Amino acid sequence: MSNNRLFLDVHAIQTLPPSNINRDDTGSPKTCQYGGVKRARVSSQSWKRAMRIYFIDNVDRSYYGLRTNKSIKSIAEKLVGLDTSLEENAENIVLNYLSGLGHGSNNKPKGLTFEFNKNTQEYITESLLFLSNNQIQGLANIIYSDINSKKKNKNISKELSVAINSNLSADIALFGRMVASAPKFNVDASSQVAHAISTHSVDTEFDFFTAVDDLAPEENAGAGMLGTVEFNSSTLYRYANVAIHELYKQLENKEAVLNTGRLFVKSFANSLPTGKVNTFANQTLPQFVMVTLRDDRPVNLVSAFENPIRSNEGYVEKSVNALLNENEKVEKFVNKAQKTFILDLNNYNFSSDEIENENSLNELIDDLGNFLDTELSNW
Secondary structure, three states: OOOOOOEEEEEEEEEEEEEOOOEOOOOOEOEEEEOOEEEEEEOHHHHHHHHHHHHHHHOOHHHOEEEEOOHHHHHHHHHHHHOHHHHHHHHHHHHHHHOOOOOOHHHOOOOOOEEEEOOOOEEEEOOOEEEEHHHHHHHHHHHHHHHOOOOOOOOHHHHHHHHHHOOOOHHHHHHOEOOOOOHHHOEOOOEEEOOEEEOOOOOOEEEEEEEOOOOOOOOOOOOOEEEEEEEEEEEEEEEEEEEHHHHHHHHOOHHHHHHHHHHHHHHHHHOOOOOOHHHHOOOOOOOEEEEEEEOOOOOOOHHHHOOOOOOOOOOHHHHHHHHHHHHHHHHHOOOOOOEEEEEEOOOOOOOEOOEEEEOOHHHHHHHHHHHHHHHHHOO
16 A cells, blocks of 8 residues: 555635634734735644544544643553552552653663652653553553563563554544654654634724622722723634545554544534633534545645635635635646535535535545545555
8 A cells, every 4th residue: 555645635614703712822813914914813733632622522532642741640540450559659660661761872862751740749751742542551551561570571661662652543643743852752643734714804803891790889880800802703714634545554454544534524624722712602613614535645725815805795605616716726736636525504516526515514424434445445
């Protein structure tokens, strides 16, 4: 399968009412300049986090990992599950096995590094460590076996290293892992998620609010507090892709690739960053989703909106038309998409042998899974 290449592109048009789902250090909604005008922006990190939360809330634990600086504690808990007599010293045992793991010659790089947190009275990693649940259990199993072995295992460090790089969860494979102190544990992401930007120019607005003190005397007509919240409204273009061939190399299992591909599209469509969501209740869904499969390279169609959409009658329809036109234009540079799946709330009908018009997200995901199954069977 080494010569096979398949890229899954996901495009979406989604409206947001007054909201502030992703703000900067001053509390303002994030923005950017594109096409000479200010656009609303939602960072890729923010939406990837929302997608990972969707994983956690909706799928089996084997599909998502744990990103924490408390990995020692997590592995120790699994170790205690194998032998309760180890409970008192479990964390120290794990610490001894993992300290310096992945170091280079002359300790450059220095490998996994831990420090003692005096406030919580526990050992934590120097930075967040991203491990799948299967990896955490695998490390505990190896340590437990070595503890109970009569012979000293000279390859224990190698076995532990292999465990960290094996059995990747879907989110580690998709979004990658960086371990600065032990680069041998880095995982290149098989997916890319773009910053979402508005298809049109935006202005940031201010909501002035007050709160009344319930116990204030009747003669006090003033507010107990007052303040402002910044917000904007936008129609966003969202984009992400997955290199299916790279995902296949990482997960080494066709069924896992199929499930992860389906999950990626479903979480992309259904997830939403939660910034100020209780204030604005901006619980929207995409009005348009297009999934394309390409055999040469992924294509971000944001250039459709370099000239900002202008309208007094809504932005969705014009944004969708601009996106579809750009999708046709790029075929002057790239191969025609092998397959395209479209879900549109406005019920446009796009007739073509390469385009499937879907009636629901579940139908789109099922058809996508069937297409990927056929493709991967030939690898």
